[in-house]
Amino acid sequence: MANEQQLIRKLNSTARLREIMDGYFVRLKQAAESGNKKIAWCTSVGPEELLYAMGFEVYCPENHAAMLGAAKTAEQYIPVAVAHGYSPDICSYLTSDIGAFLKQETPLKKYGLAAPPRPDVLVYNTNQCADVQHWFAFYARHFNVPLVGIHTPLRVNELSPHTIAYIAREMEALVPQLEQIAGSKFDMDRFKETVKISRAACVLWRQVLETAQHRPSPLNFFDASIHMGPVVVMRGTSCAVDYYKLLLQELQERLHANVGAIPREKYRLYWEGMPLWFKLSALAQLFAKLDASVVASTYCNSWVFDDLDADDPFVSSALAYTKLFIARSDEVKEKVLAELLEKYAVDGMVYHEAKTCPRNSNNHYGLPQHIQHKTGIPYVEIQGDLNDARCFSEEQSIIAIETFIKQLETRNQL
Numbered sequence: 001m002a003n004e005q006q007l008i009r010k011l012n013s014t015a016r017l018r019e020i021m022d023g024y025f026v027r028l029k030q031a032a033e034s035g036n037k038k039i040a041w042c043t044s045v046g047p048e049e050l051l052y053a054m055g056f057e058v059y060c061p062e063n064h065a066a067m068l069g070a071a072k073t074a075e076q077y078i079p080v081a082v083a084h085g086y087s088p089d090i091c092s093y094l095t096s097d098i099g100a101f102l103k104q105e106t107p108l109k110k111y112g113l114a115a116p117p118r119p120d121v122l123v124y125n126t127n128q129c130a131d132v133q134h135w136f137a138f139y140a141r142h143f144n145v146p147l148v149g150i151h152t153p154l155r156v157n158e159l160s161p162h163t164i165a166y167i168a169r170e171m172e173a174l175v176p177q178l179e180q181i182a183g184s185k186f187d188m189d190r191f192k193e194t195v196k197i198s199r200a201a202c203v204l205w206r207q208v209l210e211t212a213q214h215r216p217s218p219l220n221f222f223d224a225s226i227h228m229g230p231v232v233v234m235r236g237t238s239c240a241v242d243y244y245k246l247l248l249q250e251l252q253e254r255l256h257a258n259v260g261a262i263p264r265e266k267y268r269l270y271w272e273g274m275p276l277w278f279k280l281s282a283l284a285q286l287f288a289k290l291d292a293s294v295v296a297s298t299y300c301n302s303w304v305f306d307d308l309d310a311d312d313p314f315v316s317s318a319l320a321y322t323k324l325f326i327a328r329s330d331e332v333k334e335k336v337l338a339e340l341l342e343k344y345a346v347d348g349m350v351y352h353e354a355k356t357c358p359r360n361s362n363n364h365y366g367l368p369q370h371i372q373h374k375t376g377i378p379y380v381e382i383q384g385d386l387n388d389a390r391c392f393s394e395e396q397s398i399i400a401i402e403t404f405i406k407q408l409e410t411r412n413q414l
């Protein structure tokens, strides 16, 4: 058995990832201080391409909230937001982010930012949930700046031309107001070019994730959750494209050398739900110790917007952002999951029920049972949260995971 230090094989690209993310925050700091560029806050699966094309620097509060979770500081901030009228049961990204803001604390201090960069506009898409609109409304009120958005219907089954056209029109309708805020005219060629770059980054990200089809997998969910930073906040910039070329190359080298993300890959698992940011490393160690590689996840696959098409940027953006897993009906989700389980040769599924994010918890309406019935692949459920550690019973979850791996072992022996 490998010792603790050897359990996780660190990717060399991580050093470059840090530089890229540092550069991103430095650009935001410069924009905030000099005012030479306007700043748009955008939801992580919102229309970043449009904003980058219109000359904004783009800041994602969800990325900031995940940083609070990973730094294990969210717990200090959630009660502050609760004291200001936000329920402890709603999105803990929202409550930790607003709580930190009210307390005037931020992990961005290490980049020289005393607070998140002041927005000139806030742009959301409700494709992921309605909480984002309430979250951004807090800041719109605080800074007295415009709040605009795209209203994607819930549980989309068929991606009908009518639905896509409606969302494309909503996106296009943002342009006049964004022009006013940006102080410049919308340039269709620039938008097309940004969409093209964004698609290239998304395709590379998909190829990065697909290396995990190899046995042993050179990448696991816990690494991917960290390395997805550029595709989340910098889609539409060459920084993301350059970074994923580098990461893909390193993963391909691992693949050719038969080097897995963990020393011994006996079981291949699928992670359904959000990461527990405050336990990311501990869970990575736990699964590695059990010789289980978490080879695929809904979460990391969510940023594969490969339907973007520079020839039809508004309509293809509407399609890409509505095709998103979280926005779809259970019928579609079942189909997508069954395909991914087969593609990645998965032995078992882990459902993380995030207490404050029902939209990312797919174990509420019988989906795990349906998938097991359809594919024969067993599953385990754990109760936790993305940022609120009080929702996570660690001991109980470890026992559940260990028992599940033992069951997989027994199945293999039959």
Ligand code: SF4
Residues within 6 Å of the ligand: 091, 092, 093, 094, 128, 129, 130, 131, 132, 356, 357, 358, 359, 360, 386
């Ligand atoms: S999808 Fe979940 S985690 Fe993301 S903003 Fe909405 S409630 Fe929060």
